[in-house]
Amino acid sequence: ILNVEQSPQSLHVQEGDSTNFTCSFPSSNFYALHWYRWETAKSPEALFVMTLNGDEKKKGRISATLNTKEGYSYLYIKGSQPEDSATYLCAFPPGANSKLTFGKGITLSVRP
Amino acid sequence: GAGVSQTPSNKVTEKGKYVELRCDPISGHTALYWYRQSLGQGPEFLIYFQGTGAADDSGLPNDRFFAVRPEGSVSTLKIQRTERGDSAVYLCASSLLGGSSYNEQFFGPGTRLTVL
Numbered sequence: 298i299l300n301v302e303q304s305p306q307s308l309h310v311q312e313g314d315s316t317n318f319t320c321s322f323p324s325s326n327f328y329a330l331h332w333y334r335w336e337t338a339k340s341p342e343a344l345f346v347m348t349l350n351g352d353e354k355k356k357g358r359i360s361a362t363l364n365t366k367e368g369y370s371y372l373y374i375k376g377s378q379p380e381d382s383a384t385y386l387c388a389f390p391p392g393a394n395s396k397l398t399f400g401k402g403i404t405l406s407v408r409p
Numbered sequence: 410g411a412g413v414s415q416t417p418s419n420k421v422t423e424k425g426k427y428v429e430l431r432c433d434p435i436s437g438h439t440a441l442y443w444y445r446q447s448l449g450q451g452p453e454f455l456i457y458f459q460g461t462g463a464a465d466d467s468g469l470p471n472d473r474f475f476a477v478r479p480e481g482s483v484s485t486l487k488i489q490r491t492e493r494g495d496s497a498v499y500l501c502a503s504s505l506l507g508g509s510s511y512n513e514q515f516f517g518p519g520t521r522l523t524v525l
Contacts (some may be wrong), residue, residue: 301451303451328510328511329510329511331513331514333516338518339518340412340413340515340516340517340518340519341452341500341502341516342516343513343514343515346511346512346513348511386451386452388451388452390510392510393508393509393510394457394464394465394507394508394509394510395440395442395457395504395507395508395509395510395512395514396442396454396457396465396468397442397444397452397454397514398454399444399451399452399453400451401449401450401451402451
């Protein structure tokens, strides 16, 4: 059984705080690692698709790193804003095809 | 441009009834996926279409679930004899190409199914 673990389950921070989340996945047979943001009543939105060990990607105040040898990825949000409040999901393809296995997600709440 | 759309946004039905959930992918996307998210869980894969054919239906939980994509665009997920355990958010996603682990998938807003 393929397990994708995310921690913490939920996070409550003050506006301006920086936060980080962890996604753990099996380190053998790595293909890619996807990060999504899902705001309430909206569609999940792709943030990053990461494929190479040591990858670092950035989109505005959000960045992600990847360690395929030890099987984890970190997502960082610098200077959290209330509009960052959402569930952050990571997903791992168990094979070379494209279906995704998702973690349970991390729910971030940013207080103004 | 138009994203992935799903109808209805909410569906309430009674145990034992039949339901159909519709997905309109992004125009030109050849791959289409169905996932469902139960309470407290991450989205769980159900089925993947490449064009008109189901390339992987290993996630369908049992034979009450069936999905079609007859013309390679719109897809319908069909659930027969619904059970309370089928209550979930059903998500549809599409990607330009399928068959690759690094293709970005574009999601619709989901259909929230409640079985009473």
